[in-house]
Amino acid sequence: MAHPSRPNSLRLGVNIDHVATIRNARGGDHPDPVRAAQIVAACGGDGITAHLREDRRHIRDEDLKRIQEATDLPLNLEMAATDEMLAIALSHMPHAACIVPEKREERTTEGGLDAAGQHNHLQPIVTRLKDAGIRVSLFIEASERQLDSALQMGVPVVEFHTGEYAHAMAASDQERVARELKRLSDMAALAAKNGIEPHAGHGLTYDNVQPIAAIPQLAELNIGHYLIGEAIFDGLEPAVLKMRELMDLAR
Ligand SMILES: CC(=O)[C@@H](O)[C@H](O)COP(=O)(O)O
Numbered sequence: 001m002a003h004p005s006r007p008n009s010l011r012l013g014v015n016i017d018h019v020a021t022i023r024n025a026r027g028g029d030h031p032d033p034v035r036a037a038q039i040v041a042a043c044g045g046d047g048i049t050a051h052l053r054e055d056r057r058h059i060r061d062e063d064l065k066r067i068q069e070a071t072d073l074p075l076n077l078e079m080a081a082t083d084e085m086l087a088i089a090l091s092h093m094p095h096a097a098c099i100v101p102e103k104r105e106e107r108t109t110e111g112g113l114d115a116a117g118q119h120n121h122l123q124p125i126v127t128r129l130k131d132a133g134i135r136v137s138l139f140i141e142a143s144e145r146q147l148d149s150a151l152q153m154g155v156p157v158v159e160f161h162t163g164e165y166a167h168a169m170a171a172s173d174q175e176r177v178a179r180e181l182k183r184l185s186d187m188a189a190l191a192a193k194n195g196i197e198p199h200a201g202h203g204l205t206y207d208n209v210q211p212i213a214a215i216p217q218l219a220e221l222n223i224g225h226y227l228i229g230e231a232i233f234d235g236l237e238p239a240v241l242k243m244r245e246l247m248d249l250a251r
Pocket residue numbers: 015017018051053078100107108109139201202203222224225
């Protein structure tokens with residue numbers, strides 16, 4: 001859903017997981033991710049992304065309802081492909097659910113969902129979410145094999161993992177950056193050509209967001225860890241506004 005004042009623009013979904021990381025560090029209720037969601041809504045963010053992990057290391061079950069009650073922004077629930085998370089999604093009815101790979105031992109999401117390899121496991125979960133009216137997306141690597149599986153499953157959205165691109169940018173490996181950007185750009189075009197709305201996210205920063213934002217078929221970027229980091233120094237509203245400005249200038 002585009003922001004009313006910016007029809008057809010590239011949407012910014014703000015992932016507030018790591019507000020909850022800081023909150024959980026002391027076992028209390030401050031800083032509250034709900035307050036972050038309200039600030040994002042007030043300063044023009046287009047959506048809230050929250051990853052309810054199996055180990056609840058940051059976002060917790062009770063946060064979901066509170067986030068939904070606190071703002072009218074669409075909630076994009078990131079979830080593993082498990083019966084537990086399916087039941088939680090069907091109970092909370094978020095605007096969207098993005099199925100992501102998850103390993104307890106990982107520090108953060110390490111790659112895209114193997115949609116092709118897990119097709120038979122994923123299909124019934126995708127169908128249940130779609131039948132409930134939840135916009136389903138798959139967090140996948142930008143590859144034809146993964147995109148083809150997403151197409152076969154009938155998902156309306158895919159979110160391309162930009163982690164490899166972000167790592168290449170951080171390493172100033174220009175050849176790898178060019179290769180990753182072409183891969184992401186080609187797959188965004190192929191997704192759109194096949195009626196799937198392409199999104200992107202993971203590891204995006206002020207310094208690397210614009211080449212991604214410039215990919216014309218992308219409809220949404222989900223950005224979290226870096227924005228929450230910047231918010232510690234400059235405040236969440238300025239951080240969101242700066243990311244928004246960089247994205248708009250890239251189009
Ligand atoms: C799927 C993805 O890249 C992120 O949205 C995800 O939430 C990362 O996991 P952490 O937020 O736990 O780092």
